[in-house]
Amino acid sequence: MSSKIAKYEGTEITPEDLRRERYLMTTYHTSLSYAWSSGVATGKYLAGLKEGEIWGRRCNGCERTLVPPRMYCEQCFRATSSWVRLEDRGKVVTYSVSYVNSDASRRDQPIIVAVIEIAGGSPMMGILHLLGEVAPEKVRVSMEVEAVWKSQQDREGAITDIVYFRPRRKE
Numbered sequence: 001m002s003s004k005i006a007k008y009e010g011t012e013i014t015p016e017d018l019r020r021e022r023y024l025m026t027t028y029h030t031s032l033s034y035a036w037s038s039g040v041a042t043g044k045y046l047a048g049l050k051e052g053e054i055w056g057r058r059c060n061g062c063e064r065t066l067v068p069p070r071m072y073c074e075q076c077f078r079a080t081s082s083w084v085r086l087e088d089r090g091k092v093v094t095y096s097v098s099y100v101n102s103d104a105s106r107r108d109q110p111i112i113v114a115v116i117e118i119a120g121g122s123p124m125m126g127i128l129h130l131l132g133e134v135a136p137e138k139v140r141v142s143m144e145v146e147a148v149w150k151s152q153q154d155r156e157g158a159i160t161d162i163v164y165f166r167p168r169r170k171e
C-alpha cells in the first residue's frame with residue numbers, strides 16, 4: 001500500500017541566506033501576570049513555613065504522614081485525615097553536588113542539592129532543598145540535618161524560608 005501522506009520539504013535556510021541576512025526575524029515582548037491558588041494543603045504548608053514550622057498530613061488508611069502535605073492520599077484514593085506538625089530536621093536521602101547554575105553557567109563554589117526526609121514524616125517522604133555549612137566530600141546519605149531558617153521578619157511563606165539544611169548539631 002502506497003502512502004498518501006504528502007512530503008513537505010520546506011525551504012532550508014543556507015549559510016549564504018544568513019550571511020546576506022535573507023531572513024525575517026520578529027521579536028515579541030510580553031508581559032504576563034497571573035494568580036495561582038495554592039490550595040488547602042500547600043496553603044497551610046506555606047503558612048507554616050512562614051512561622052518556622054513544617055506540617056504534614058496523616059493518612060489513617062495507609063498510616064503514612066505525607067510531606068509536603070496533600071489533602072488526598074494517592075495510595076488509598078481517599079482524603080487524608082489530620083495535620084501533623086513535624087520537626088524541622090531530618091536526614092539526607094540522596095544528594096547531588098552541582099557546579100552548574102540553573103542557566104548552565106559554571107559556579108566557582110558548588111551547591112549541594114539534597115532530598116531531606118523530614119523527621120516525623122513517613123520513610124521516603126521528603127523535600128528537595130539545599131545543604132549548607134558542610135563540605136561536599138563530608139555529605140553522606142542518612143546524615144542527620146537540621147533546617148536553618150531565615151529570620152522571622154524575612155520569611156514570606158515559601159520553601160526558601162528555609163535557607164538550607166546543615167549537619168545536625170548534637171544537643
Ligand SMILES: [Zn+2]
Binds near residue numbers: 063074075077
Ligand atoms: Zn493513604
